Amino acid sequence: MFTTALAQRKLTQTAEPPLDLFEAIQALKRELNAIILAHYYQEPDIQDIADYIGDSLGLSRQAANTDADVIVFAGVHFMAETAKILNPNKLVLLPDLAAGCSLADSCPPEAFAAFKAAHPDHLVVSYINCTAEIKAMSDIICTSSNAVQIVRQIPEEQPIIFAPDRNLGRYVMEQTGRNLVLWQGSCIVHETFSEKKIVQLKISHPEAEVLAHPECEPAVLRHATYIGSTTALLNYCQRSSASTFIVATEPGIIHQMQKEAPQKHFIPAPPMNSCNCNECPYMRLNTLEKLYWAMKNRTPQITMSEEIRLAALQPIQRMLEMSPS
Ligand code: 13P
Ligand code: SF4
DSSP: OOOOHHHHHHHHHHSOOOSOHHHHHHHHHHHHTEEEEEETTSOHHHHHHOSEEEOHHHHHHHHHHOOOSEEEEESOHHHHHHHHHHOTTSEEEOSOTTOOOHHHHTSOHHHHHHHHHTSTTOEEEEESSSOHHHHHTOSEEEOTTTHHHHHHTSOTTSOEEEESBHHHHHHHHHHHOOOEEEOOBOOTTGGGBOHHHHHHHHHHOTTOEEEEOTTSOHHHHTTOSEEOOHHHHHHHHHHOSOSEEEEESOTTHHHHHHHHOTTSEEEEOOBSSSOSSOOOTTGGGOOHHHHHHHHHHTOSBOOOOHHHHHHHHHHHHHHHHHSOO
């Protein structure tokens, strides 16, 4: 019987996954010569099987340096896309192609092109949480761990557009004393932490320190003991003498915090709605089972035009040069 590739894939995916997904994924990793890169916001099982877990900068560095043939990216689309921009000849797999990012979506290319045209003398520094099209229109990419460091390296007299996250942009303005023209984007996870509930938690846990990602709103950041990228927050909770932390970022990171500091207590900061924690709906689309099927079927994979890739590559390379490890 004749079966199309799509029908064949559907047939394969309706098959039962193996009982031991961990073992099956390890076997596929050897077969494909693959590396699994995962962000801290992934579910604990994915973090536990990953070869490397990190923040966006660490993941980009790993992607730039790997000699694997296949990169399995357990994160969101812009992260896997960055890996593909750096590795045009490698197969880059994302377990669920719908794993997008509200921040990247908040900066559509056409509107951004008009914004850029309205500020012709400005240099464009874009947060890595944006599409390849926005990267292609940017001069330098940054992440939450190097944004301040990168803006400090740009001459004082050079005007700058910072996109797409207004909260990280505002934080960079405070830290550098620079006046940046901000694109008004935001992240649905970090903008919904409740200042009121964080203050209530501080009252009931007076010994606790508040850890916050710079994508949070200023009302939350002003209560933070420490502000940083996911990796920076993880490192801080290990060296701090505090034993309790209120964590104002996606709660997936608490899995690593608990592993690195098992004697300490981590409380996820609650959002404004009735939930107790604030998971990223995009990051959580990836599951261990989808990761298995992606490796088994070598799909879904990241693709893009060579023209966009080459234009997006330059500002990423500039970032890597401006923030040596
Ligand atoms: P980090 O680079 O700090 O891990 O941030 C990634 C992200 O998407 C935060 O929402
Ligand atoms: Fe995007 Fe926010 Fe999810 Fe990070 S947490 S991937 S910025 S939607």
